[in-house]
Amino acid sequence: NAGVTQTPKFQVLKTGQSMTLQCAQDMNHEYMSWYRQDPGMGLRLIHYSVGAGITDQGEVPNGYNVSRSTTEDFPLRLLSAAPSQTSVYFCASSQTSSMNTEAFFGQGTRLTVV
Amino acid sequence: AQSVTQLDSHVSVSEGTPVLLRCNYSSSYSPSLFWYVQHPNKGLQLLLKYTSAATLVKGINGFEAEFKKSETSFHLTKPSAHMSDAAEYFCVVSPSDYKLSFGAGTTVTVRA
Numbered sequence: 125n126a127g128v129t130q131t132p133k134f135q136v137l138k139t140g141q142s143m144t145l146q147c148a149q150d151m152n153h154e155y156m157s158w159y160r161q162d163p164g165m166g167l168r169l170i171h172y173s174v175g176a177g178i179t180d181q182g183e184v185p186n187g188y189n190v191s192r193s194t195t196e197d198f199p200l201r202l203l204s205a206a207p208s209q210t211s212v213y214f215c216a217s218s219q220t221s222s223m224n225t226e227a228f229f230g231q232g233t234r235l236t237v238v
Numbered sequence: 239a240q241s242v243t244q245l246d247s248h249v250s251v252s253e254g255t256p257v258l259l260r261c262n263y264s265s266s267y268s269p270s271l272f273w274y275v276q277h278p279n280k281g282l283q284l285l286l287k288y289t290s291a292a293t294l295v296k297g298i299n300g301f302e303a304e305f306k307k308s309e310t311s312f313h314l315t316k317p318s319a320h321m322s323d324a325a326e327y328f329c330v331v332s333p334s335d336y337k338l339s340f341g342a343g344t345t346v347t348v349r350a
Contacts, residue, residue, distance in 0.1 A: 128281075157337075164247065166328060166340035167282075182337070214281065216338075226272075227338060229282040 126150050130215050130230035137205040137237045145200040145233050147215030153228075154220045156198040160184065160211040161232075167214060173198055174220060205237045241265075242331050244341035251319045252349045259314040259344045261329035271312045272330040272338075273303055282328065288312060299323070324348045 131146045149156065157172035159182075169182030173192040187209060189201040198217075202209060212234050218227040245260040263271065271288040286297025293305045299322075303314045312329060329341040 159340075164342055166242075166342045167338075168340070169337060172337065216282075226284050226287065229274075231281045232279075 128215055128217050128228050128230040130213075130233050132233060133231065135233060135235050137202070137235065139205060139207060139237060141205050143202050143205065145202075145213055145215075145235075147198045147200065147230060148196050149198075149215075149217040149228070150196065151217060151228065152195060153217035154195070156192065156215065156217045157182070157227075158188070158190065158198070158200045159214045159216065160209075161214060162211050170200065170213075202235075207237045209235065210237045211235060242329050242339055242341040244327075244329050244344050246344050247342065248345045248347070250347040250349065253321055254318050257314075257316040257319045257323065257346065259327050259329075259346070261312045261314065261341060262310055263312060263329070263331045264310060265331055270332040271303075271305065272332065273297065273301070273312075273314050274328045274330060275325050276328065276343075277325045285314070285327075319346075319348050321348050321350065 128149045154175045158170040159167040161167045168184050170188050171190040173179045176192050176195050179190050179192055192198055212232050214232050215230045216227040218225045241264050243262045251257050273285040274282040275285050276282045285301050286295045288295050288305045296302045301316045305312050326343045326345050328343050331339050
């Protein structure tokens with residue numbers, strides 16, 4: 125059982141380039157989300173989805189787009205990369221049957237924008 | 239609104255001594271509370287969660303946490319630290335809309 129899989133693990137972009145971070149889960153979870161992790165700030169929510177076809181903004185959505193065409197996949201798109209988007213990105217999934225449910229995290233994508 | 243404050247950004251302990259990581263929270267609802275651990279260059283792993291069934295929660299690897307509503311605290315403890323406990327720990331609150339709010343994290347260093 126793979127859980128939550130993120131690709132790539134590492135990426136270097138030039139300012140202004142675009143790219144997509146991939147996230148897939150095989151647990152049939154309804155809820156998926158993207159976070160960015162910066163030193164001393166914990167993880168901050170970028171976008172989330174409560175099911176296929178439904179997405180919404182989190183705490184820090186600017187500069188990012190998401191879509192949810194299937195239950196399994198939740199890609200994160202950087203439209204025009206900026207140095208401020210240098211961070212470690214985590215995708216997470218969970219069931220929505222209860223707010224007590226555990227979130228499962230991917231291994232992270234370390235992104236550097238130069 | 240909800241927020242989480244981890245009172246220590248860094249904790250250093252000797253192997254075999256107790257570990258205490260402090261967390262205070264604020265929430266408009268009766269929240270769920272979690273502790274996650276992140277080892278270097280790894281993803282996050284659930285240590286334990288509070289779901290109102292019991293105020294003292296036991297987790298993996300000998301960790302436990304006590305929920306104190308009057309103090310709005312959810313401190314994490316372990317009686318005897320091991321070298322493998324060196325990691326970053328996050329206190330997390332989840333209100334009724336399933337979004338997670340993370341504390342800033344506490345880095346634990348274990349001295350031999």
